[in-house]
Amino acid sequence: MPQASETKIPLHGSFGKEPSTIEKDDYIHIKRSPSSPQGAPKKRSAFEDLTNAKKGQDLVSKKKGGKTVGKKTQKSTVGQETSKNNGNNLKSTRPKASQEQQDNAVVQNKLKEPGPLEDVDESTDIKLPVYDDVDEENLSDPFLNATYANDIFSYMKEREEKFVLKGYMQKQPDLNIEMRAILVDWMVEVQENFELNHETLYLAVKLVDHYLAMTVCMRETLQLLGSTGILIAAKFDERCPPCVDDFLYICDDAYQREELLSMEVNILRTLKFDINIPVAYRFLRRYAKCARANLETLTLARYICELTLQEYEFIWESASKLAASCLLLALKMKELGGWTPTLEHYTGYPVTDLHSLMRRLNLLLYNKPDEKLKAVRYKYAHKVFFEVAKIPPMDVLKLEEQLKLDT
Incomplete structure (x- = not known):
């Protein structure tokens, strides 16, 4: 295997600006370009010179608390109503449920999906699961989709079988494992400096791996592949993804706009536009x-x-x-x-x-x-x-x- 000095990727980036001085709106409204005014992040010529050390970065934590809604039982009042007009007493004519029907209702309420079992409940002779229903407390919040959470993640686990990866590096004549690791390290830098979601980073790495498993890539286009993977993942997962000019700038304008757009088309066609990969x-x-x-x-x-x-x-x-x-x-x-x-x-x-x-x-x-x-x-x-x-x-x-x- 080549020595580390022989496998350096000519990656270029721009991450000199401290995160504490970068506002989110900079990424949304301002396009970075080589002609950026003074004060813009300084370009660096080699990927290994990049650093991810951060000082003074503020943490913005968003806490979503589920509200527990207490259940109130409605009591039906079966009594007598005194009529002021005729003095007749009105009684509820609704028949009472039999004891057997009430017992069956109790059993049905206690039955849940199959799971780890505990001791037998002597009152019902039914084995009850001991796992907690973690979605029950969030049912009142429509934004959490607690009703569909189990179905969503079951579907994602089924899709995993479609995206099983095998070793592909032996099919890449111009790449090696160290080059891939350096590229992913650079992608972590991009995700953090653009303040992208972590899901975007994971999906971008998946896109790169699946593309390399199906297509031969040369080392001079490896950074183009990584930046385009982040662009596609950002479009899929971000509310306000960075624009094309941003990705051209972080690559130190080593690629043309047409090359980036062409790589985007190649990735999507290679993966048959199926990029909802479980991460x-x-x-x-x-x-x-x-x-x-x-x-x-x-x-x-x-x-x-x-x-x-x-x-x-x-x-x-x-x-x-x-x-x-x-x-x-x-x-x-x-x-x-x-x-x-x-x-x-x-x-x-x-x-x-x-x-x-x-x-x-x-x-x-x-x-x-x-x-x-x-x-x-x-x-x-x-x-x-x-x-x-x-x-x-x-x-x-x-x-x-x-x-x-x-x-």
């Missing part, structure tokens, strides 16, 4: 909610999951299983318990199915970071992200003891 980040947010994990624990799981984007050895892992393994490892690192019946129900994975992937993720945290691949670690070492990158990984022997207890 691990969406599953991770869902599973963290099912575990009722706090924001710091979720951020730790996000950090572990984002590290895998640069690792070629994780591209064939399913998004849902990867998300479940990252969350379980985060729970173990924070000593918050293990896999619960609720998590097993909503993820569909028994804890034993996650052990192998958990070991690999923990070893990934142990690995010494490459000098060229520090974007993710710098990003999550900031106080905005609770400095989760500084949390030491689990001791291997301690992790093995924990895994034995789960079996």
